[in-house]
Amino acid sequence: MIWIDTIVQGVLLGGLYALFAAGLSLVFGIMRLVNLAHGDLIVMAAYLILVLVTLLGIDPFLAALIAAPFLFGVGWLLQMHVLNRTLGPDILPPLLVTFGLSIVIQNALLEGFSADSKRLSVGQLETASLALGPVNVGVMPLLTFISAIVVIVALNRLFYSTSLGRAFRATSDDAVTASLMGVRPQNIFATATGIAMVVVTIAALYLGTRANFDPTIGPARLIYAFEAVIIGGLGSLWGTLAGGIIIGVAQTLGAAINPEWQILAGHVAFVVVLLLRPRGLFPRAVD
Amino acid sequence: MALLQTENLTAHYGDFQALFGVDIRLEEGETVAIIGANGAGKTTLMRSISGVLRNQPEAIVFDKDRIGSTHAADIVKKGIAMVPEGRKLFPSLSVEENLLIGAYGRKTDGPWNLESIYSMFPVLKERRTNAGTALSGGQQQMVAIGRALMSNPRVLLCDEISLGLAPVIIKDIYAALPKIKETGTSIVVVEQDIGQALKVADRVYCMMEGRITLEGSPSDLSRDAIHNAYFGASA
Amino acid sequence: MTMPAQTNWTVETRTRTSTIFLGLAAVLVVVLALAPFYASRSLIQDLFFILTMLVLAQGWNLLAGYAGLVSVGQQAFVGIGAYAMFGGVILLDLDPLVSIALGGIAAALLAIPTAFFTFRLQGAYFAIGTWVVAEIVRLTVAQWKALGGGTGTSLPRSATREMFGLEFLKDTFGFKTSAATDVITFWLALVLAVVTVGVVYRLLRSRQGLGLAAVRDNQNAARSVGVDAQRIKTIVYLSTAFITGLAGALIYVQKARISPDAAFSVLDWTAYVIFIVVIGGIGTIEGPIIGVLVFFALQNSLSGYGSWYLLVLGLLGIVIMLFAPRGLWGLFTDRTGIELFPIRRRLSGDPNEKSGG
Numbered sequence: 066m067i068w069i070d071t072i073v074q075g076v077l078l079g080g081l082y083a084l085f086a087a088g089l090s091l092v093f094g095i096m097r098l099v100n101l102a103h104g105d106l107i108v109m110a111a112y113l114i115l116v117l118v119t120l121l122g123i124d125p126f127l128a129a130l131i132a133a134p135f136l137f138g139v140g141w142l143l144q145m146h147v148l149n150r151t152l153g154p155d156i157l158p159p160l161l162v163t164f165g166l167s168i169v170i171q172n173a174l175l176e177g178f179s180a181d182s183k184r185l186s187v188g189q190l191e192t193a194s195l196a197l198g199p200v201n202v203g204v205m206p207l208l209t210f211i212s213a214i215v216v217i218v219a220l221n222r223l224f225y226s227t228s229l230g231r232a233f234r235a236t237s238d239d240a241v242t243a244s245l246m247g248v249r250p251q252n253i254f255a256t257a258t259g260i261a262m263v264v265v266t267i268a269a270l271y272l273g274t275r276a277n278f279d280p281t282i283g284p285a286r287l288i289y290a291f292e293a294v295i296i297g298g299l300g301s302l303w304g305t306l307a308g309g310i311i312i313g314v315a316q317t318l319g320a321a322i323n324p325e326w327q328i329l330a331g332h333v334a335f336v337v338v339l340l341l342r343p344r345g346l347f348p349r350a351v352d
Numbered sequence: 353m354a355l356l357q358t359e360n361l362t363a364h365y366g367d368f369q370a371l372f373g374v375d376i377r378l379e380e381g382e383t384v385a386i387i388g389a390n391g392a393g394k395t396t397l398m399r400s401i402s403g404v405l406r407n408q409p410e411a412i413v414f415d416k417d418r419i420g421s422t423h424a425a426d427i428v429k430k431g432i433a434m435v436p437e438g439r440k441l442f443p444s445l446s447v448e449e450n451l452l453i454g455a456y457g458r459k460t461d462g463p464w465n466l467e468s469i470y471s472m473f474p475v476l477k478e479r480r481t482n483a484g485t486a487l488s489g490g491q492q493q494m495v496a497i498g499r500a501l502m503s504n505p506r507v508l509l510c511d512e513i514s515l516g517l518a519p520v521i522i523k524d525i526y527a528a529l530p531k532i533k534e535t536g537t538s539i540v541v542v543e544q545d546i547g548q549a550l551k552v553a554d555r556v557y558c559m560m561e562g563r564i565t566l567e568g569s570p571s572d573l574s575r576d577a578i579h580n581a582y583f584g585a586s587a
Numbered sequence: 588m589t590m591p592a593q594t595n596w597t598v599e600t601r602t603r604t605s606t607i608f609l610g611l612a613a614v615l616v617v618v619l620a621l622a623p624f625y626a627s628r629s630l631i632q633d634l635f636f637i638l639t640m641l642v643l644a645q646g647w648n649l650l651a652g653y654a655g656l657v658s659v660g661q662q663a664f665v666g667i668g669a670y671a672m673f674g675g676v677i678l679l680d681l682d683p684l685v686s687i688a689l690g691g692i693a694a695a696l697l698a699i700p701t702a703f704f705t706f707r708l709q710g711a712y713f714a715i716g717t718w719v720v721a722e723i724v725r726l727t728v729a730q731w732k733a734l735g736g737g738t739g740t741s742l743p744r745s746a747t748r749e750m751f752g753l754e755f756l757k758d759t760f761g762f763k764t765s766a767a768t769d770v771i772t773f774w775l776a777l778v779l780a781v782v783t784v785g786v787v788y789r790l791l792r793s794r795q796g797l798g799l800a801a802v803r804d805n806q807n808a809a810r811s812v813g814v815d816a817q818r819i820k821t822i823v824y825l826s827t828a829f830i831t832g833l834a835g836a837l838i839y840v841q842k843a844r845i846s847p848d849a850a851f852s853v854l855d856w857t858a859y860v861i862f863i864v865v866i867g868g869i870g871t872i873e874g875p876i877i878g879v880l881v882f883f884a885l886q887n888s889l890s891g892y893g894s895w896y897l898l899v900l901g902l903l904g905i906v907i908m909l910f911a912p913r914g915l916w917g918l919f920t921d922r923t924g925i926e927l928f929p930i931r932r933r934l935s936g937d938p939n940e941k942s943g944g
Binding site for chain 2: 228231232234235237238239241242243244245246247248249
Binding site: 099156339340343 | 722
């Protein structure tokens, strides 16, 4: 019985990791950009939500709603004016620039908010739980998981049944030919990063409500997110969810055996999956 | 004034100069063929007009608009669409999606939409849900032409649309050009296949080593003149 | 009588500047080696820091700048080297200096399974893979109770006090015990830095180095002319791990206190190192040298400003990567044409020059 409970908790945790990873997966899928500052952007978004909650005295959910369009703009500008310059056949510039960005964001947050850990409060929801068959699940973890699925369904719809989604895929295939169709690749990339930042806002909402956060926790979240993306296979959003669940379940199982093994078990699962399937579980036909 | 005109157009790839002062013009409703051997600069000329290669603003004039330094995406919106060499279908998109993305930058309605393209190339309707790259070469070329038409262009640039195709298929593809012309679209056809080009063209330019070496109507040009312009005068 | 102008082309990698520079460098090394006899203890410690960071930077530069292996997991080798050294001293009762070799060997051994795993990953995924491996090693070492587990441990005083060569220094030159430890680690750091630069320089000028450049420029083309990319990359990866492990062990002989979080810090052993290389100029031997000096100057002048220091460092890294991707040294070479460690092959010889006739 306890095992079922552990696995269910792990699956729900996987939803959180999939949320961390969805924006990363989107951006990587479209422009092959690996954003090492993704975790720090999530933490930054969590602080923005916190500021809105504190200043306006509103609910974190509402605050996230207000933060999302603003962060879309931040993502758009960041891509347009900084990251677009790094795209090309050489992988060093994007890696190093986003790595620098990660350090900058962490230390700007430290300067602005100190190293004290913070939390977003959602009142009674934090402790509420409901019985799902034999196991009790927390309302917040469940909400996180449902949000992850909603985000992935929405992104997939955007990707496969809208004009913008066609432009995303066409630009990803061949930016020069896409521009012959009237698509401006630079704008497409900026829009993609803007959308990724909206997903980042949702991830930040759950990051901040479910546990304490401080300016330095970004990189650790980034690793989980990357593991989910890589295990899932390039550019597959459902694969990213599967990857998140694998990491989540491995972590809760590891923790059930020895609390010190939680994180280690997730990393080991990542290595094992990649040794068996070097291209991840659901690789796209075209890379 | 011509609909589309290049004036002393030059182009460079790094240190290599590919075009040396090319002047061509295209009148409204006209079909012009540009012939020349491999490496003559035909594709470079097409890439310059379509905005893939940028230039001096005044080097290219379209409908009184100086577009030499305009971004490719804006050139489509102004009304010049290109069928690129090698077809360049998007592998992640289905046949129908490949056509639809051709209309991405479209501002005005016109004769071309999914329905009229499917009626010109019925086989594409049957294969609309296939991946573009799963089609035969000839069918892929139809998609590429349809995709360019979806923007309802005033000028259609066709870069080597016969390349790598069997003669029967080439005939089918070329049969579409008069239909396109009927809708009032002006066409530039770049070809190595002189026979096909001369059949559809109102006027012909011949290119060699980055320069225009000959201009005239197909009936006026003798075989020898074309041969010399194409391969260089034989000693 | 005149001979027909015969061209005597020769392939050269040396330039006159570089030959002069080699002489100056030798003098500089001697001056540095004598530093303990005229410099203050804190200067010796600063120099130790600069030299060890230089070793790490040369290693990362070799990986990322020449072999295209962008690792963000070098802290795995610093940490395992340091822990192996601690293990040697505490568990095997070895002399710390002997134990440093153990650190290098442990890092090279760790690099074998790590390479097996990470080399399956391409490009950016390789970077993430190396980071995950470093995390796994950190978390595993934190379970090693004999070496203090998650909280870490210190080198036993007896071990450092009886370190090889210490008595000699104390008796001959009258150093105090603690100062003598610094002097020994400083000399080792100097030797390690000089050897590292020398080895990297020789490697890049050798046939393997040419192969490496070919692999970096075009992996498929290199393979088609018989360059075994995978083999060269593996050799580079393993040797860098060895050097990084030695540096890690040496750094922790001097620190004498270790914890998993410090020894496997991605900030200290990878982020700083990356900034050093990027700021100085990636893909050159001079770059890391310039970079480490700039880094040290920045750290000294800005360290009072807390996180502002890292913020500035991060911004500087971004700006350089965007606007001067070949770093400060690249800017300098572009202006002056000077190369101190020339590794490009150039044709020399003049058709008009008389050739013995």
